Amino acid sequence: MTIPKAYQELCELARECAIVESIDALLGWDEQTMLPPMNGQYRAQQMKYVAGLIHNQRTNPKWTQLLDELENGDWRPNPNSDQHTTLKQLRRKVDRAARQPKELVQDLAEATVIGQQVWAKARKENCFADFLPALRKIVELKQQQADALGHKGNRYDALLDEYEPLATTEAIEIVLSELKQKLVPLIQRIAESQHRPSSSVVRGPFPIENQRKFATQAATAIGFDFQRGRLDVTTHPFCTEMGPNDCRITTRYDEVFFNTAFFGVLHEAGHGMYEQGLRSSMYGLPSGQYCSLGIHESQSRLWENMVGRSFGFWEHFYPSAQSLFPEPLNGGTCEEFYAAVNAVEPSLIRVEADEATYNLHIIIRFELEQELISGNLPVEDLPQAWRQKYHDALGVTPETDRDGCLQDVHWSAGLFGYFPTYSLGNLYAAQLFQQAENELGDLQLQFRDGKFDLLHQWLNEKIYSHGQNYPADKLVENATGHPLSSQPFYDYLFKKLGPIYQL
């Protein structure tokens, strides 16, 4: 049976949407990297105009009309084919949009714009009380949104579904609490270890231009394609795509701390390689779009940590690092440097956390936001609950809310259900990396030789090329033969940290 005309029209509609969204992405990227300081207000007007265009496209009744026509017709594409995925995912999108009353959507948009402004000020002034009313309003609206979207008893499921489609709170809860039970004693043992790697080698003068060169060299080596992308400077690093061959990563440089820019670039390059690996021919359609935030984060963490913080990687790159940064590095060994970039230290701030403690930061947020959404935790009790959880899980207690529950932007922006995707990313990354080692031979030997292409190709085949054709858990199970589990991540961590801390 030939492809119906309505399907072609549906694809055209989706591709036109993608064009406008890509223009929005350019305006956003430029704002964060290039915009002359005084033009912020006009940029807001430009982005508001484009937001209006996007809104008009998303609410076009043509979507439902075409989908209804196709679903009621005789044409039935094969399950998990690109065409099947197009219909399924666009229907999902249209339905989620239709279930939310217009008033609620507008209220949420307003509350989160205000929320972020209030949060930024409250954080700066370390005053949770100032943020409380705005946060309370946002939590209420997110509860309403979850109920409007629909769920089987657990409101949080409905919110999670936005970022990690089809995932359930229950499944994530089981795997993350298993992980927590393993991580807490591991971190305890590390804290008690007598062997502490010196971090002085990653501190101290790293000239920015050479950092840029080195990070670019490493990003190129692992597979980020600068013919189809860029690297620029920003305040809050991110990766964005604005075309099938235009993926831009950003970083910030710290002249006295190596890790910020270098591992930041590998992280964003990991995101970027996923975007660059999506099929260009499917650009704008679900089969050419990333599967879930958890899968996206698995790609960034895999290249940042499992590759970028591996010993084989540094056997290859350490001589370059020494020649670019003679002052801090010439006296030291590759082994010392490797230990320094893998040092574990419980801390208060998520974005500065090491690989071992990072997931505890996430689990705390995941637990707290579930309780906020269920209504079991009154919003005013958040600071105290935060302190208690940090004390119990990490043995550190923030003295201020600025270093506590005010540190992240997410909740002020209404992003409830987003945090667990960071940990899912870590777990998926470890599962994928373990399987890749099983199939591709000793990866550390390959890295030592500067060879990253086999791993890159493997991810391309197993992850990138499928777009949204499978849900995240199925995609990883197809690639690894195993359902979501915390064991590979824990094994990976112990294998690395055991020798460093002589556990």
Add this chain to the structure above:
Amino acid sequence: MTIPKAYQELCELARECAIVESIDALLGWDEQTMLPPMNGQYRAQQMKYVAGLIHNQRTNPKWTQLLDELENGDWRPNPNSDQHTTLKQLRRKVDRAARQPKELVQDLAEATVIGQQVWAKARKENCFADFLPALRKIVELKQQQADALGHKGNRYDALLDEYEPLATTEAIEIVLSELKQKLVPLIQRIAESQHRPSSSVVRGPFPIENQRKFATQAATAIGFDFQRGRLDVTTHPFCTEMGPNDCRITTRYDEVFFNTAFFGVLHEAGHGMYEQGLRSSMYGLPSGQYCSLGIHESQSRLWENMVGRSFGFWEHFYPSAQSLFPEPLNGGTCEEFYAAVNAVEPSLIRVEADEATYNLHIIIRFELEQELISGNLPVEDLPQAWRQKYHDALGVTPETDRDGCLQDVHWSAGLFGYFPTYSLGNLYAAQLFQQAENELGDLQLQFRDGKFDLLHQWLNEKIYSHGQNYPADKLVENATGHPLSSQPFYDYLFKKLGPIYQL
């Protein structure tokens, strides 16, 4: 009488147009400076989409409706007021659009897109015959366009009007042929002079990073505001604005030739200071938009040449130049350097021409394009006519059409009537500069002290702040007390070149 609601609506419509045009400008700027090489095709799709939005806005029947309502009402804003200008200029725009049949507009759009592609290839391969059919088609369509727009016997007037509103071919012809009569013998005398400044001092090595620093320092000093603008690298330098506080200039660096980037930056900064000087509060309305291309060019040439190639300027900047570029400059004097950047040498290529010969390149094109549009010069005879004119005016004859009539993009893009605005710019610049000197005292003394603000303020008051409230010739006459004339430019040139060449 209060301002009618229809006027507010008209302004809103114009401002919304400006938002979309500014987004188009960002897409264009990014394409020329930042775009990853492989994303060109998708960028074309994005720009095509935005071109569609712009087209829809320009053809919105609301324009005529609101203008009709206002013109038939009782409200009469004062002549040359902002409100009067808004009505007058928007009516002008709407009328010009209405006079052109849709089919002709589309044919022209197509013919010039193809024209530019064919031209680029023909130029590369030095084959005018390949370009001939495309150029013939464009000339025919431009003739039709001129007739559709309407004129009083001289078709060229109708085309000129697009770039230099209300200017007449006759007036420009008189002043440019006067100029030519003075320039040809001057250039002859220079060619015969025994005193030839050495140009070796502006030849190599000028490390690019230091060129960037130096040009940025100079652009800042003359008044380009980097809080409201940027400087980036591109292949074909330009200045573009995409917001009331977002004007971006571009340049290209030549490691072995000082003039390219440095005077290029001053030139674009001159354009940029005009844009930055337009009233932000009037952004998107005619009173906040540049007056004509001739006036725009007067601002770039004034800062590039009358300021940037003046002796006072170099008395101030030469020590910085020496410390940034010790290798080529440390042996030489400021006087030698000043003479080198003002050297005159008849050549074949317009964009590389010096101040004295530049206008002859323009006059040749102005004469030829008038004949093409009138039909007096058959398109196939263009190469021969070009060679003859170069021989007669500049004493040089191109051996190839690549260095002859194929060198500029303008005709392939349908830009007939554009060239004379370059010379008008030079003449206006000299008139303005002369008047500024009359009013502000010895500018060279000010430049020597690094003081450019009085001149900048004067231009702000006389030119920038008026937007389109006056036509170009009136604006300059208001500022200087004199109508358009070639005398100040010739006087300026002779005063500078006389001593250098000991004429």
